[in-house]
Amino acid sequence: MKKEFNPEQFSNLFPAPVVLVTCSDGEKDNIITIAWCGIVSSHPPTLSISIRSSRLSHSMIKESREFVVNVPSEDLFEETDARGIISGRDKDKFEFLNLKKEKSLKVKAPTLADCLISLECKVKQILPFDSHDCFIAEVVAVRIDDKLLVGNEIDFDKLKPFVLLSKKYFGTGKHLGDYGFSAKKLNEKEIKK
Amino acid sequence: MKKEFNPEQFSNLFPAPVVLVTCSDGEKDNIITIAWCGIVSSHPPTLSISIRSSRLSHSMIKESREFVVNVPSEDLFEETDARGIISGRDKDKFEFLNLKKEKSLKVKAPTLADCLISLECKVKQILPFDSHDCFIAEVVAVRIDDKLLVGNEIDFDKLKPFVLLSKKYFGTGKHLGDYGFSAKKLNEKEIKK
Numbered sequence: 001m002k003k004e005f006n007p008e009q010f011s012n013l014f015p016a017p018v019v020l021v022t023c024s025d026g027e028k029d030n031i032i033t034i035a036w037c038g039i040v041s042s043h044p045p046t047l048s049i050s051i052r053s054s055r056l057s058h059s060m061i062k063e064s065r066e067f068v069v070n071v072p073s074e075d076l077f078e079e080t081d082a083r084g085i086i087s088g089r090d091k092d093k094f095e096f097l098n099l100k101k102e103k104s105l106k107v108k109a110p111t112l113a114d115c116l117i118s119l120e121c122k123v124k125q126i127l128p129f130d131s132h133d134c135f136i137a138e139v140v141a142v143r144i145d146d147k148l149l150v151g152n153e154i155d156f157d158k159l160k161p162f163v164l165l166s167k168k169y170f171g172t173g174k175h176l177g178d179y180g181f182s183a184k185k186l187n188e189k190e191i192k193k
Numbered sequence: 194m195k196k197e198f199n200p201e202q203f204s205n206l207f208p209a210p211v212v213l214v215t216c217s218d219g220e221k222d223n224i225i226t227i228a229w230c231g232i233v234s235s236h237p238p239t240l241s242i243s244i245r246s247s248r249l250s251h252s253m254i255k256e257s258r259e260f261v262v263n264v265p266s267e268d269l270f271e272e273t274d275a276r277g278i279i280s281g282r283d284k285d286k287f288e289f290l291n292l293k294k295e296k297s298l299k300v301k302a303p304t305l306a307d308c309l310i311s312l313e314c315k316v317k318q319i320l321p322f323d324s325h326d327c328f329i330a331e332v333v334a335v336r337i338d339d340k341l342l343v344g345n346e347i348d349f350d351k352l353k354p355f356v357l358l359s360k361k362y363f364g365t366g367k368h369l370g371d372y373g374f375s376a377k378k379l380n381e382k383e384i385k386k
Contacts, residue, residue: 001338001339002304002311002336002337002338002339003336003337003338003339003342004298004334004335004336005335005336005337006335007238007312007331007332007333007334007335008235008236008238009335010232010238010240010312010332010335011232011235011238011240012347013264013310013312013335013337013347014210014212014230014262014264014310014354015208015210015354015355015356015365016210016231016232017207017208017209017356019207035232036231036232036233037207037231038209038229038230038231038232038233038241038243039203039204039209039228039229039231039243040229040231040241040243040320040322040325040327041243041322041323041324041325041327042201042204042324042325043201043322043323043324044322044323045200045201045203045204046322046327047203047204048231048233048241048327050231050232050233050234069207071206071207074369077369077370078370078375079375081370081372081373081374081375082375105197111195117206117207118195119200119203119206125320127233127318127329129233129234129236129237129239130234130236130237131234131235131236132233132234132235134233134234134239134241134329136320136327138200139200139203140200141197141200142197142198142199142200142202142203142206143195143196143197143198144195144196144198144206145194145195145196146194146195146196149196154205154206154359156358156359156361161207161208161358162208162366162369163208163210163356163365164372165349165354165365166347166349167371167372167373168349168368168369168370168371168372169368169369169370169371169372170365170366170367170368170369171366171367171369172208172356172358172363172366173355173363173364173365173366173367174363174364174366175361175362175363176267176270176355176361176362176363176364177270177271177274177361177362178360178361178362179274179357179360179361179362180274180360181274182271182272182274182275
């Protein structure tokens with residue numbers, strides 16, 4: 001039996017990736033924690049992030065039309081939580097949380113040196129909603145720390161990204177299987193028919 | 194040291210929620226597995242899904258402007274993988290995979306009885322890209338199976354949703370902490386200063 005709930009609860013009901021978004025107004029840099037980040041298109045490579053209009057990062061990104069999505073590992077989850085809660089209006093979050101930034105390749109917003117993966121993005125479209133604006137952005141550069149690499153392959157066991165589900169952070173769990181693993185089984189089922 | 198990679202790889206680099214999207218053209222129903230699902234806005238409750246235009250579900254959703262996001266648990270991950278691979282053009286996926294559907298509350302697309310959470314959606318906007326179209330949709334109804342509920346609270350240990358990361362499925366892992374847990378620690382740090 002299914003029970004009806006308020007639709008506004010929907011965002012708590014499936015896992016969302018936790019990322020750190022860095023941005024800049026040219027003078028000051030800022031960081032915000034975002035779980036509302038979605039994959040939009042592979043070609044051109046496009047993602048979305050949604051931010052409340054009251055946040056400092058919102059106005060910085062709306063003006064500069066650039067940001068960097070930094071993928072944190074489990075060991076940064078305490079700083080990640082804090083970066084979502086404190087405001088860049090009151091303090092410099094980089095200094096306060098003892099975080100290092102480095103130059104990005106194609107955007108003025110800085111990259112977080114502490115994160116092993118960074119996606120540099122340029123805003124293509126802004127969709128306004130009552131509570132949030134949704135920034136649709138093209139990924140113009142991707143960088144991966146060589147700590148994660150074995151040759152040109154990424155060792156995802158070292159990445160340990162995490163997700164937000166119902167206001168709780170969860171690490172990545174058991175490897176259940178690879179995408180497409182069922183194709184072989186389905187073929188066997190077809191043959192038996 | 195960070196190394197530059199092809200931006201088109203970005204979608205493999207952070208965890209994406211795995212959901213089952215059901216749709217209908219009024220006569221035939223279909224299911225597709227989607228990991229490209231993002232949270233867009235809390236008010237009005239809005240999410241996005243992206244689908245390649247070659248997929249049957251793409252044309253069904255484009256025409257009907259409705260779909261249901263069904264959140265599968267780990268124990269359905271084999272069927273979930275299969276639903277992303279086989280095409281509804283060749284066979285009825287519900288019958289082939291022995292899945293039960295039930296009536297939705299506010300849309301004509303069916304709800305998957307096998308999933309414990311369903312979000313009924315109405316498309317508000319379609320953003321076209323070369324490889325995919327992105328459907329921006331309002332969540333008009335949310336239903337949760339009472340197997341998941343303790344009173345009106347959801348027991349997320351029973352939900353066991355899963356994510357896609359670099360073409361591998363992963364379960365939800367260790368509970369690292371709750372959103373906002375760092376606020377208390379930060380206040381203590383402030384007081385010490």
